[in-house]
Amino acid sequence: MRFKAVISYDGTDFTGFQRQNDTRTVQGELEKTLTRMNGGQMVQVQGSGRTDSGVHALGQVIHFDLPQGRPEEKLRFALDTQSPEDIAVHSIEKVPDDWHARYQPHEKTYEYHLEIGKPRSVFNRRFASYFPYPLDIEKMQKAIKYLEGTHDFTGFTATGGSVEDKVRTIYEASLRYDKDQEIIIFTFSGNGFLYKQIRNMVGTLIKIGNDRFPIERIEEILEKKDRQLAGPTAHPEGLFLKEVRYL
Amino acid sequence: MRFKAVISYDGTDFTGFQRQNDTRTVQGELEKTLTRMNGGQMVQVQGSGRTDSGVHALGQVIHFDLPQGRPEEKLRFALDTQSPEDIAVHSIEKVPDDWHARYQPHEKTYEYHLEIGKPRSVFNRRFASYFPYPLDIEKMQKAIKYLEGTHDFTGFTATGGSVEDKVRTIYEASLRYDKDQEIIIFTFSGNGFLYKQIRNMVGTLIKIGNDRFPIERIEEILEKKDRQLAGPTAHPEGLFLKEVRYL
Structure with missing residues (x-):
């Protein structure tokens, strides 16, 4: 059973x-x-x-x-x-006996929580990562839209993965600022994500919001498939697998 | 300085x-x-x-x-x-050099967070206590009002405390249910609270909500000053010192 x-x-x-x-x-x-x-x-x-x-x-x-x-x-x-x-x-x-959590077609939604208030909340330490420097949220909201759609995400995954096909589709990529908690909440929904893909996308968006990268960097990483162009991997404590929807 | x-x-x-x-x-x-x-x-x-x-x-x-x-x-x-x-x-x-955090007249507000959803949230374990049994929230809302005002709170404090005068004033005692988080939030504001007073009041209110005590038990405890009539001390992880307001 x-x-x-x-x-x-x-x-x-x-x-x-x-x-x-x-x-x-x-x-x-x-x-x-x-x-x-x-x-x-x-x-x-x-x-x-x-x-x-x-x-x-x-x-x-x-x-x-x-x-x-x-x-x-x-x-x-x-x-x-x-x-x-x-x-x-x-x-x-x-x-049914042949139902399979992994192989049954599904979509996934992840959230990433990035706290930006000062001081860092003692209650959110385990459930948000922390970035206490200036961030242009509107700029990040423009940049994140370039991740939506079907792309080869090679430039956003860790090298050395065993997966051959790195083309995935992101249906929704967005972010909003929760003023009460002083947390930026990133949401990513798609048909599958590569190893460290979301944390690398978030690390890149932080660099864009902090004016270290231009918005166009997203398109450049997708096009050139070069991990070196992306930002650092964001810390794991901010990442939540929110939902798995079977089709 | x-x-x-x-x-x-x-x-x-x-x-x-x-x-x-x-x-x-x-x-x-x-x-x-x-x-x-x-x-x-x-x-x-x-x-x-x-x-x-x-x-x-x-x-x-x-x-x-x-x-x-x-x-x-x-x-x-x-x-x-x-x-x-x-x-x-x-x-x-x-x-000023003679300002004193303890002796300067002040009021305090505490919150108590009691999670009642099933299953218990893995994210709130440290920041709410848990009661997965039926609770009549309206009954508790009626009962908590009897704690407001100036009373001798002997029946709600742990025995053996060194404080002589157990008369305190509670300006506000209320509770509300946060549906999203499935948490009951108790709020107590007053000019001072005795050792374990809030946790004993919450433990008593839980007994009332769970139909083990009648609403009138609050008045009885205040009148008879008998700790034996009150409920058990609620767990510490639900209690937050929210604010200290100097007068």
Whole structure:
């Protein structure tokens, strides 16, 4: 019996989503809990994709198989309360046996939270990165629009990745300023993102907002596919996988 | 030269505000930083009052003396950036030499954040306590009004305190439900609060909302001055010292 679950996690104390020997990961912790709930019989978890060390999720999707059916809300409650407290389980539903969190076609939305107030909030330290220097938000709002559409994002990904095809489509790329919290919230929705792509796009947009790069730099990076032209990788604590929408 | 500062802190990793040997406290960390900034000459910090272990502050007020004047914003920046990252310094201003954070007449406002959604948010774990059982919010809103006014709050304080006079005035006691965050926010403003008073009032209001106590229990506790009639002390992670207003 296959189950799909929507989960959130505070990425601070995980070495990312993916199972690794000897480090604490989201997949590893969920598999430990599910295996225990399954009487010690190994249960494997598949996620919609990885998130890096320190990156959070508001709505990551996973699937796993159990040998017998269980009432969905009971299973959700058990998995939620028996998982570590930095993982929460929001919903669980039965899905067909061939449903797959990763291979089922889907779109993803990420948010990036960048705090710009002074002093840095003691309450947001784990959930926003910090940039206390001048930023031209309107300029960044113009620049981010050049990321929308279908492009080869080679210039925004870390070198050495194993993925061959680096063409992806971004349906929405936008940013807004939350005045109360003094946080800039970047939103990116697309059919898939490359390794470190969002953090590299954000790092480049920060350079543009801080007047180190012209707006045109975005088009230049897309065209020349040159990582050297992009800004530094923005810190992981600002990044949230917000939603996975299956088509 | 005396300086007044408004600070915030994430109380999670402090054994409260007040200096203690061998444990990490807000006062202790600030004194360490200021003493270092003062070339090793001891600087003492006075707060408007203590906060308990695990309790947070959005706007705690302190004062301290330095042997010479300094530009206020420079001093704020230095103290903010040289303090541990769970303390932030929002403002600093020069005050008369006899100004005193504790003895200057003032009013205080506290907030208490109680999360009631399911599952518990992984992002609010440190900044709200959790109660996943039914609560009648309207009933609690009626009950909390009985705390307003001038009363002897003996029944809501921990026994064994050293304060003789337990009469205090609460100007405002109210609560509202933040639907987005699924958090009940209690607000208490008054001319002073006794040891654990707010957490005991909140613990009692939760019992009333959960239909374990009638609304009238508030008046009974105030009248009989009996701690046994009140609810349990609510957890510290939900409590925030929000503001200190000098008169």
